[in-house]
Amino acid sequence: MKHPNETQLALLAGGDLSLRERWRVRRHVSRCAECENDLQALRRASEQVRELAAELPKDLNWNRLAEEMQGNIRVGLAAGQAIAGFDKPAAIRRPRLGWNAGTVLACASVLFVLAFWANIPRPQAEHLAQALKRIAVHGIGNVPQQPALQQEDVVLEASSTDIEVQENGRTLSLMHPHSDGATVSVSMQGSAGVRFIDSDTGQVTTNKVYYAEQ
Amino acid sequence: MPSSKPVLAGFVPVLAGFMLVASGLVAGVLPKIDLPKDSPVAVLSADYKDSNETARGGAMLLDLHAALSLRNSSHRRIRGITLLVSAQDVTPGGKGSVTVTSLDIGPDESFPVRIDLRLLRPLQAAPSVPVQISLDGVLFEDLSFYGPDKLSSRRNMTLSEYEARRDRKYFKSLLAEGGPERLRQEMLTSLAHQEDRPSMDVQVVKGARATNFEPEKQVQFAFLQLPDAPIEPVDGMARVAGNEARAPRVEVRNRSDRAIRYLEVGWILQDHGGREFLAGSVPAELNLAPGQKSQILENTTLKFPQPHGGQPLAIDGMTGFISSVEYTDGSVWIPSRADLGTPRLQRIVAPSDEEQRLAQIYRKKGLAALVAELNRF
Numbered sequence: 001m002k003h004p005n006e007t008q009l010a011l012l013a014g015g016d017l018s019l020r021e022r023w024r025v026r027r028h029v030s031r032c033a034e035c036e037n038d039l040q041a042l043r044r045a046s047e048q049v050r051e052l053a054a055e056l057p058k059d060l061n062w063n064r065l066a067e068e069m070q071g072n073i074r075v076g077l078a079a080g081q082a083i084a085g086f087d088k089p090a091a092i093r094r095p096r097l098g099w100n101a102g103t104v105l106a107c108a109s110v111l112f113v114l115a116f117w118a119n120i121p122r123p124q125a126e127h128l129a130q131a132l133k134r135i136a137v138h139g140i141g142n143v144p145q146q147p148a149l150q151q152e153d154v155v156l157e158a159s160s161t162d163i164e165v166q167e168n169g170r171t172l173s174l175m176h177p178h179s180d181g182a183t184v185s186v187s188m189q190g191s192a193g194v195r196f197i198d199s200d201t202g203q204v205t206t207n208k209v210y211y212a213e214q
Numbered sequence: 215m216p217s218s219k220p221v222l223a224g225f226v227p228v229l230a231g232f233m234l235v236a237s238g239l240v241a242g243v244l245p246k247i248d249l250p251k252d253s254p255v256a257v258l259s260a261d262y263k264d265s266n267e268t269a270r271g272g273a274m275l276l277d278l279h280a281a282l283s284l285r286n287s288s289h290r291r292i293r294g295i296t297l298l299v300s301a302q303d304v305t306p307g308g309k310g311s312v313t314v315t316s317l318d319i320g321p322d323e324s325f326p327v328r329i330d331l332r333l334l335r336p337l338q339a340a341p342s343v344p345v346q347i348s349l350d351g352v353l354f355e356d357l358s359f360y361g362p363d364k365l366s367s368r369r370n371m372t373l374s375e376y377e378a379r380r381d382r383k384y385f386k387s388l389l390a391e392g393g394p395e396r397l398r399q400e401m402l403t404s405l406a407h408q409e410d411r412p413s414m415d416v417q418v419v420k421g422a423r424a425t426n427f428e429p430e431k432q433v434q435f436a437f438l439q440l441p442d443a444p445i446e447p448v449d450g451m452a453r454v455a456g457n458e459a460r461a462p463r464v465e466v467r468n469r470s471d472r473a474i475r476y477l478e479v480g481w482i483l484q485d486h487g488g489r490e491f492l493a494g495s496v497p498a499e500l501n502l503a504p505g506q507k508s509q510i511l512e513n514t515t516l517k518f519p520q521p522h523g524g525q526p527l528a529i530d531g532m533t534g535f536i537s538s539v540e541y542t543d544g545s546v547w548i549p550s551r552a553d554l555g556t557p558r559l560q561r562i563v564a565p566s567d568e569e570q571r572l573a574q575i576y577r578k579k580g581l582a583a584l585v586a587e588l589n590r591f
Contacts, residue, residue, distance in 0.1 A: 156308075159415040162332070165308030171334040172301055174310045181408045181574070183564040186418050186494035188462060188481075188512040195567065197574045201326055204567040206313040210365065211420055 003035055004028055013042035156209055158184045158192035165192075165209040174207040245278060245299075245345035254288035254352050254360050255295065258324055269337065276333040278345055285324045291355040292319040293375050296367035298350040301333055311350060311365050315374040315567045318355075318590070369476065369546075373538050376548050378568035382591050384551045385572060389588060394581050401576040401584065404569055407560060412491040414527065417517040430455040435464065438535035440553045444470030445477050445536045448507065457527040459483065459493065460515035464534060468502040475501055476540035479510065482562055484531040492562050493518075495537060535559070 004012075004025045011017040012025050029035045155166045160182050164173035176182065176196045183195040190211030198205055244265070247257055261281040268275050286292050294315040312329050319325050331345065351361030353371040361367065389397045435450035450464035462481065468474050479496040498510040520526040539547040554563060565573070576584040 156418040157415070158418075160413065163310075164332075165310070167308050169336060171332070172299075172308055172310055173332040173334075174299070174312065175330040175332060177330075181570050182413075183411075183570075184413055184416060185492075185564070186416050186516065187478075188418075188494060188496045188514045188516070190418065190420055190514065192416070192418055195564070195570070197570060198328065202571065202574055202578070203314050203326070204316045204571050205328070206311075206315065206567075208311045208313070208365075210309050210311070 003032065006038075009035065009039050010042050013039055013046050156186065156190070156192040156211070158186055158194055160184065160194070163192050163194050163207055163209050165211075172209065174209060176205070176207055245280060245347050247282075248346060248348040250349065253349055254286065254290075254292070254354075255284045255349065256287045258283040258285050270334075272337055273334050274337055276331075276335075276345075278329070278331040278333070280329040280331070280347070282327045282329070282347075283324050284327055286319045286321055288352075288354070288360075289321050290358070291321070292317055292325075292352055293355055293378075294353040294367075294371035295327070296350040296352075296361070296365060296371065297327060297329070298348045298365060299329060299331060299345065300348075301345045309365075311367070313367065313371065315371055316378050316571045369540055372544075373540075373546055373548060374567050376546050377566035380548065380551065381566050381569045381572070382588060385569075386588050389585065394585060397584065398576075398581050401573055401581075404565060404573045405577065408565060408570065408573065411562065411564060412489060414491055414493075414518050416494065417519065418494075419515040419517060420513075433459075433529070433532055435462075435532050435534045438533060438556075438559065440536060440549055442550065442553070443536040444468065444472070444474065444539050444541075444547050445502075447479065447534055447536060450479075450534055452532060454529045454532075457518045457520070457529065458515055459529055459532070460513075462496050462510070462512055464496060464510045465507060466498075466502075466510065466536075467507045468504055471504050473501065473503050473542040474539055475499065475542045476538075477502075477510075477536060478538045479534045480537035480563065482533040482535070483527075483529050484533070486528045486530045487525075490533075490558075490562055492564070496534070501542070537563075 008017065008021065008025050009029075012022060012029075017025060029039055157164050157166065162173045162175040163184075164171050174194075176194055177199065181197055184193075185195070186192045191208050193206050193208035195204065195206040197203070244262060247260065249255065249257065259282070262279065263281070264277070264279045266277055268277075284295070294313065294317055296311050296313040299310040299312060310331070312327060314325070314327055317325060329347065333345070349361055350365050351359055351363050351367035351371065353359055353368065353375060357372060357375065359368045359372075385397060385400065388400055392399075430453050432451050433454045435447070435452070437447040437450070439446070446467045446469045448465045448467055450462065452462040453460050462479075464479050466477065466479075476497070476499050478498075481493045481496055482490055483493040484490050493516055496510055496512055498508075500508050500510075502508050518527045518529075535549075537549065541547070549559075554560060564570075572584060572587065575587050
């Protein structure tokens, strides 16, 4: 026995099958439990579609709705084609000008550094080299930990009003009264002094400040 | 109406607290005077009037004004004294000293020493700043010395005493040869030189070059040869940049028949305008046998700040001369009055402590007082 196909069953469930075909398919279904089950399932689905269709507006213009849907699909396809251009990888463009400019800039930088290094006075060059070395070791913005007393930080100063030793932002000064004969003296071993006459006592007094090793 | 008694009572602890804080501040200012038990000087009195500690910006400023009265508790006459002043919390590496020379203090006599000190330290530093005053040395009439001598006070005061003896002898000879009028003329000349002597403020930076960015050059020393100096300067140079001079190097030879353990080279600088002034001294501790050569090296920078309203100094030349020598036996050599009488040195080199003191006596008290002072020795 040959079973009816799905289309014949679906047309039977919807009542759209011709008379002759309806008689023949019904006759088979009445004897075939499997086809009977399929037909019942199709009828239940058809019933549910009818119920859903009953909830749509009564004056719905199906033709216009179909045209709008087709229009929306076309707009979507056009937009997709337009966006596709942006999604292409940048490597596709030819960056010939960028590489050329970069090469010129690199050459100019090398020339500038060589000329600067050749013309900078030697002490400044040493100072710069030390600064770069410090940056390489400690990084920019990181202040290296200094010992409590660094001799380069110690400054002795002698003037006609006072003498002082400055060390790490701290100062020790020895002052003296105004004196016409105040004599400033410094020693390269690390001391600075002022000699003056005390106008009250007539005594010769010498104030001095020293480095640590003195 | 509410009673004012609780309010007044509330002020009492506030006032008491304020007084406690104030007394603490004053106590923090006072120095610690530390003299050895067998010290030849004793503190008779100490006055700290006008001393205070105040906040200034982000720093604390301590002004210490100490008027000390010391007594000679030894049996010898004192010629000089050096007090060491230190504040370990503020400048652990730096220290100061106050030296009084050309003294003539007999046993049990007293004499004043004044110390005017200023300390500047960050606010967040330790709250108390103990200033310590200690004895570094006392030089007696017979050139004997007492003290720890941490600051080479023995040598410095001995050199000063040698100069004092040389100058008193010179002025007494003038008095003997030409009478008071000759002495007066010499005093007037000395006062004129003191007034005209060029002087500059100076900074000393230990170590590398300071801040000048002008090109540096090596400048050769010219030397003033003093005929009777036991040391002959042979060669020397220093690095000069604008108003900075650094790293002097001087080669010397001992031309005497005695070993030498210390010498000082006076360093005269000339600027582009031809002006000359004494920049400082290059000292050296060495052991130099007769006929031997040695090199003096100092890695220090001298910087001369631009004077107010003046032109910045541009160093153009340098001259050196031997200013003092100490032999291994402790005796010293200093330039003679004849050496210092050359026009160049007379214009530049400062008079000795004693000449300055005698000139001050002449200016303040007159010729008779000066003659009386010279006759005391």
